[in-house]
Amino acid sequence: MSKNLTLSVQGLSAHYGRIQALSGVDLVIPEGELVALVGANGAGKSTLLRTLSGVQPASAGAILFDGVDITRLPPHERVKRGICQSPEGRQVFGPLSIEDNLRLGAYTHGRQGVEEDLGRMFDLFPVLQEKRRLPAGTLSGGQQQMLAMARALMGRPRLLLLDEPSMGLAPLLVEEIFRVIVRLKETGMTILLVEQNAHAALSIADDGYVIEAGRIILSGPGRELLENEAVQKAYLGV
């Protein structure tokens, strides 16, 4: 097992004012793997993703992407290097059209290949093509989630960060979103999936991490974590 590490996080901490939200997080994401990060509300999952994207400063530790230290890079430099995030709560540009939202997803690429990428997104999420001219704010929650994922994919991610893609969605839509995630994984994309829906996330993940109060308390192959008694008790309701 000597795969290239796409991302390696070492001793990462982050604070909101005086409150420590992450303490000494270690995490590795090998190239082409799907890694799931599970944990309760407020455990620090979103903070970790925010810190990886650079919209939340790290107070200690290092983030290595392709072996390069990116801990202090501004967010747009990280997007240029291929770290693209679909954030919690979708965060679509409500008044802009769906197509504009997608084109902005490719902001760092100029024009090259954007039309082809748009076509791919419409294949992946046909409903977005039907509504491409409508303001994103008029979409349903599930459609906004698809748009947020598609917008992140337009950035041609080398590492895709997905924050709670199933949150607040009807079961049928959750299934569809997870089907897309599996499809992306099959194309060889490297993905970090953050979920409260621990069962679904760990079932499709190569590796999993469990975060509690800002610390990683468990890690291992997804299947193993699913069978772990402590995980079952705390997160799977078994």
Added chain:
Amino acid sequence: MLSEFLQFLFSGVTVGATYALAALGFTLIYNASHVINFAQGEFIMLGGMLTVAGVSAGLPLPVAIALAIAAAAVVGMLVVRFAIQPAKGADVVSLIIITIGVSLVVRGLTQISLGKGTHSFPAFSGSEPLHVLGATLLPQSLWVLGVTAAVVALLGWFFSRTLTGKAILATAYNRLAAQLVGISTNKVLFLSFALSAALGALGGVLVTPITMTSADVGIMLGLKGFVAAVLGGLGNGLGAVVGGLLVGVAEAMAAGYISSAYKDAVPFVMILFLLFFLPRGLFGARVTERV
């Protein structure tokens, strides 16, 4: 009767166009940073005063105008670099107070370097008035209105058709998401200040042959531009234009039918009533986002 009304309308729309350009400047910066830039009036002043300086240094008028607008844009970027960025992380109110400080500095430096006198330069197409239904209309008014209309159309195109324009809008709608798609919010801030400084300066250039200029015209023009921006619903570009024209016309009507002594009071009375009864302005943001 009609000719009198038309006369007031012409002068109101002309000065209102300047307010509209100032209000667009307020809107741009507000959208990019939620800061009310009270130095906006100084950009208007710089447009007029720097053109005067250029002309008296022997430059042809069009060159002097282009240089003045470019210089104002540079001043706008310097403001970001040396006044806004060092205060990074400060709350919005502090930033607003900083812009008031900036306006004092810009005004002071202009008084020192260009003097306190009142200046003007010749109108672009002479000052032989046109007669329309008994009212007179200066050719310069047509310049003001024509150029303002062209600029508004150009801005409309910029924000609805170019990726850069959409990136600025996206930053206004959702700053976090803008950062996550790779938009440099810093660059957006520089661009917004440069653009609104240029818009303000353009307004100052256009109106100077009619109203004349001096180092301290910025305060009043800036405040009235602010009233116009609020009237149109802060953050709304179309609203800024409509607000500017309304403020200009209301002011001219009050000056004509009541007394020119009350002219300057009109916008401020307007803003009081506005804040009481219509705090979101005429085209204020309506929340359409779903969560």
